Amino acid sequence: MAEFWIGQRWYRTKGAAQEAVREVLYRYDVGSTVDQDDDHLLLLDLLDMHPEADDKIGSGVEAFAIAPPQRGPHPGFEVIRTDGTRIDFSYLTCLKPPTHRQQVLNVMRDEVKAIANAYFEARKAAGSLISDESGAPLESTDTAVAYFRGPSFNGIAREFADSLGGWEAIELTSSSEKGLGKFRDRDLAERWFVHHQERAVLGLLSGQENRRRPRT
Structure with a gap:
């Protein structure tokens, strides 16, 4: 069977990825909040x-909780949004083949990773590796290079896609590497790079601070 990815996590098969998610689901009691950083990040x-995803995330993700069974005997996951509202989501639905939107988002992030890398190296060279949130070394x-001081990465990407008429307007090449392709139109890739560069307000956080940020 083909390998499977959740974010940057590699799994030998889709079944292995599903089992990793199930381990998180049954690690907690029904009604409890997912409080382990690695589990929280996996669910994000x-x-x-x-x-x-956009509808499920809503105002942003504050935390995840284990929801009681709705149909059948098994519990599920629930998103606790930053505005206090809650909504359930099916992890099995998430593990279906990625939507075009998700594939484009992954490619977009890959296309601009040099910007985040350069920002980190510049801060490191300047001796300013401190959290821009807490001031801690x-x-x-x-x-983590984070977008917490300005529009989120997903917000910047969504604005770019909307300017083209939607996600489907962005054509990708095929690739087996991490499920990623590239922009088929390299001029469009350059436009995306400039769009991101003009709007991204980057900052540094610790890994834990970044994991606990609301995801929008």
């Missing part, structure tokens, strides 16, 4: 794969 990346191995 998993939710991004949902075909209705950061270890280079536990530092």
Whole structure:
């Protein structure tokens, strides 16, 4: 069977990925909040794969909880949004083949990763590896380049897609590497790079601070 990815996590098969998610689901009691950082981050990346991710995320993800069974005997996951509302989501739906929107988002992030890398290296060279949220010193191995001081990455990407008429207007090449292709139109790729560069307001956070940020 083909390998499977959830965010940057590689699994030998889709079944292995499903089992990793199930382990999180049954690690907690029904009604409890997912409070382990690695579990929280996995569920954030998993939710991004949902075909209705924008609707599920809403105002942003504050946390995840284990919801009681709705149909059948098994519990499920629930999103706790930053505005206090809650909504359930099916992890099995998330594990279906990625939507075109999700594929485009993955490619978009890959196309601009050099910007985040350059920002990190510049801060490191300047001796300013400190959290822009708490002011605490950061270890280079536990530092995240984040969008918390301006529009989110997904918001910047959504604005670009909307300017073209929607996600389907962005054509991708095929690739087996991490499920990623490239922009078929390289001029459009350059436009995306400039669009992102003009709008991204980057900052540094610790890994834990970044994992606990609301996801929008």
